Amino acid sequence: MNFRARRTKAARAVSRAGVDGLLVTHLPDVRYLCGFTGSNAALTLSGSKAVLFTDGRYTAQAKAEATGTRVVIAKKPAVTAACESLAEAGVKRCGFDAEQTTVALLDSMRKAVPAKVRRGMFVPVQPLIARLREVKDSDEIAKIRAAAQLGCQLFDEMLEYLRPGLTEREVAATLEHRARLAGAEAMSFETIVASGERSAFPHGRASEAKLPRRGFVTLDFGVVLDGYMSDMTRTVHLGKAQSEEREVYDAVLEAQQVAVSAVAAGVTAGDVDEAARSVLRGAGLDGWFTHSTGHGVGLEIHEGPRLAARQTQPLEQGMVITIEPGVYMPGKFGLRIEDMVLVTAAGGEVLTPSVKAWIEL
Numbered sequence: 608m609n610f611r612a613r614r615t616k617a618a619r620a621v622s623r624a625g626v627d628g629l630l631v632t633h634l635p636d637v638r639y640l641c642g643f644t645g646s647n648a649a650l651t652l653s654g655s656k657a658v659l660f661t662d663g664r665y666t667a668q669a670k671a672e673a674t675g676t677r678v679v680i681a682k683k684p685a686v687t688a689a690c691e692s693l694a695e696a697g698v699k700r701c702g703f704d705a706e707q708t709t710v711a712l713l714d715s716m717r718k719a720v721p722a723k724v725r726r727g728m729f730v731p732v733q734p735l736i737a738r739l740r741e742v743k744d745s746d747e748i749a750k751i752r753a754a755a756q757l758g759c760q761l762f763d764e765m766l767e768y769l770r771p772g773l774t775e776r777e778v779a780a781t782l783e784h785r786a787r788l789a790g791a792e793a794m795s796f797e798t799i800v801a802s803g804e805r806s807a808f809p810h811g812r813a814s815e816a817k818l819p820r821r822g823f824v825t826l827d828f829g830v831v832l833d834g835y836m837s838d839m840t841r842t843v844h845l846g847k848a849q850s851e852e853r854e855v856y857d858a859v860l861e862a863q864q865v866a867v868s869a870v871a872a873g874v875t876a877g878d879v880d881e882a883a884r885s886v887l888r889g890a891g892l893d894g895w896f897t898h899s900t901g902h903g904v905g906l907e908i909h910e911g912p913r914l915a916a917r918q919t920q921p922l923e924q925g926m927v928i929t930i931e932p933g934v935y936m937p938g939k940f941g942l943r944i945e946d947m948v949l950v951t952a953a954g955g956e957v958l959t960p961s962v963k964a965w966i967e968l
């Protein structure tokens with residue numbers, strides 16, 4: 608495990624941010640830094656020291672999971688105990704992630720420390736740990752790879768199962784049941800099954816609608832293995848397609864493949880977005896491509912980097928991103944194709960190699 612290396616990087620980021628400690632309350636960040644998976648935790652970093660605060664329900668689990676940190680089982684809210692201990696340790700300026708801290712939480716953080724140090728004690732900083740998490744280490748890449756592979760295996764099985772007349776909900780239930788039997792801890796997010804006209808909903812929740820005799824079915828789903836998520840989308844056609852359906856599919860597939868080929872360390876996220884968008888523009892379809900091209904994936908389903916227009920952030924080796932252009936024509940049909948891609952020195956490695964060529968069932 609690489610927790611020590613992660614905390615060393617975190618300590619560097621903390622000092623670069625001009626603070627002498629960091630309060631971490633976002634649970635995926637806590638897990639990333641020490642391995643603890645409980646539902647109530649706060650973690651403090653100051654210098655090279657990390658302390659995990661949780662409650663009595665997690666005494667045994669924290670001992671078993673937390674690596675290299677002192678564990679404090681608090682009788683009061685974990686955040687309160689964490690803030691008290693930061694103040695006692697003499698931390699004068701403690702950073703916190705403004706994106707993960709509610710006004711109410713900040714209020715309780717302030718109340719936890721003595722009035723004489725309260726002023727200037729808590730300093731909002733950029734999401735330092737989320738930023739570190741964008742670049743995956745080898746341990747994380749192995750876990751993400753396994754989750755992506757399981758996703759592909761499930762999709763291949765679904766090809767044998769999909770047929771007209773099944774409800775979208777039955778399809779989602781079958782997929783999720785098989786995922787759990789195959790070892791998934793959970794689904795990464797609510798499974799999307801959108802068929803027929805509903806395929807024009809970019810995030811069509813599986814409904815009671817029946818799969819049509821002729822039309823698209825979009826499956827967008829992911830599994831969680833060892834805390835790490837997968838995310839993939841495939842769109843298949845039931846019955847014989849109309850030529851417009853086939854043309855739009857081919858354009859989305861080309862956009863997706865061109866964007867995957869554009870992935871490389873040093874290329875900006877905006878350039879990859881533009882690679883997909885320009886293909887659809889050339890086909891006169893960009894007006895129907897209403898979302899961004901992709902996002903990072905890891906302990907959370909949506910992480911940085913964001914692959915959207917004008918994003919100047921360069922991709923880095925070790926990032927895991929999705930490439931998922933789509934076209935949605937309300938009242939007609941829609942489709943999306945999504946892969947997970949690992950940014951490597953040489954370019955991009957697709958982690959979800961399930962077939963993307965036109966499938967007619």
Ligand code: ZN
Pocket residue numbers: 827828838839840945
């Ligand atoms: Zn997805």
Ligand code: ZN
Pocket residue numbers: 838902929931945
């Ligand atoms: Zn996605």
